Amino acid sequence: MNMTTATLTLDEDRRNQTLGLWLGFIGVFVFALTLPMTRLATGTADAPQLSPWFVTWGRAALAGCLSIAYLTITRSPLPKPEHRVPLALSLLGNAIGYPLLLGWALREVTASHAAVITALLPLATAAAAAWLMHQRARLGFWLFAALGSALVAIYSLLRAQQLGHGFGLSHADLLLLGAVVAASVGYVAGAKVTPSLGAERVISWVCVMALPITLPGAWFTWPEQPIALSSWLALGYVGVFSMWAGFFAWFRGLALGGALRVSQMQLLQPFISIVAAVPLLGESLDLMTLGFAMAVVATVFMGRKMAAPAPPRRPA
Template sequence: MKLKDETLGMGLGILGVAIFAVTLPMTRLATGTHDAPQLSPWFVTLARAALAGCLSIIFLLATRSPLPQRHHWKPLGLAVLGNTLGYPLLLGYALRIVTASHAAVITALLPLVTAAVAAWVLHQRAKLGFWVCAVAGSLLVVAFSVLRAHQGGAGFGFEWADLLLLGAVFAAAIGYIYGAQVTPALGAERVICWVCVMALPVSLPGALWLWPQHAVAASAWGGLLYVGVFSMWAGFFAWYRGLVLGGALRVSQAQLLQPFLSILAAVPLLGEALDGVTLAFAAAVVATVVIGKQFSRPATPAHPAGVATSPLR
């Protein structure tokens, strides 16, 4: 892998993470809380997928994209289940119950889970130092999130909402990796477009059926528009391309920045405060990403000659 491709891949990965980071506060705006609900999590999940699906049809027709081949449908289907349905639905319900800080404790595990799935599915390998940095970075994010929860007086206790968040993390990791698996053949833009189009038979009629019959705040509709256009669609253009160019093991660690970018976005969107502790932990996490990158050059895969065994190179 060329150094130029690695750098571009990491840059695109960070751009994708920045777009995804705003998903958490925007989802909270869209769904509201248990005490002040807005749009239902089911409606947000299906409506954002339907919106992205309609945009995808326009893109695929405009670019005269061919249909995926038969062996592409399985990974695309798994990406539908993970990124289009599983992650947003579980996240939406969890955010109605727990605070954003509490949710960050669990979702901070996403980079480590994504890297583990990449190693398992794509037969990628990395040095021990990479895994040490990945674990250290994840622990830093978890420690930061727990500290913020305690500072806010919420504490940290394992409850059923945490199971929803763990499910969301696993669903997102599966969707990321299987989507990236077919990106070399289909192209990053076409992958997410086909994923959204495949979900349309469920997402579009489901969104119309669940259309809210009560008054909804304009901010909730704005949150839905963001997660439909950017979180569900445009962000994946950068993310999948970054995974391919930079390597899934390497680029996935950029997700360690996501909780902090979410907090920055929550300052203007949700009125949350930013303090020095946040910046200090962010600097420490960035250090683990930088150090981990030095150890993340994959060793020779088990089947070096077979492109299909390790498509992200």
């Protein structure tokens, strides 16, 4: 390889890394808006809009129809028998469990509050990978995971006391923790078949496989009362972008820019959710929420650095 070819290759690598970072940021931005958009779609307990059941079925059904078009245009082969169980787990976790539990929780708490709890998702995903894929992690990872969980619990207890609900975990916080567990298991299951199917095809096949459930579900839970236009638009967002297109940008960014570098963009997600909730929902910036979000993100950052096992020592 001559000097000119080497220079061109280096320039191309740099462009790919830059493009990967931008695509990763777009994916994180799309996912961060999921919290305020879901709350906008479902409304609150005092002013309900779309049912969390309908939002869950509707968004997955919309993504499933788009996935059929994508898989047909790209002439994607059918998943093999060994792919079905991981895809089914991803379906249960990402297409049903996470949005359903999130929707019910966001009827009771603000999107900013939910952003602090769901900031644990990267750590939960790493823990699920260690458990389901038999990957050993350093002791430091588990210590930071415990610290992050303790911070979330303290935040939930303090917030409940502030709102006059007593000193204890609220029902919504338990739903949010369940959503984090469901999403993390779904992510790891999808990751198992990503090398053979391709990232974009994984989320597309998950959405298509869910259609026998989501289409009838959306039909039977169709709202009978008038719904605000903003709630319908929010449903369209979580169906087209949160459930489908966001994964295309995110996975492509990971491939181009490197998973280790681009995945750090996830640390911005809770802050984007908190800031976006101000214009979208009229929420106010709360110093305690921001402080706990920063602390949880710090534990996620340190925990993810220790998620991989220590490299073996080289022989002398």
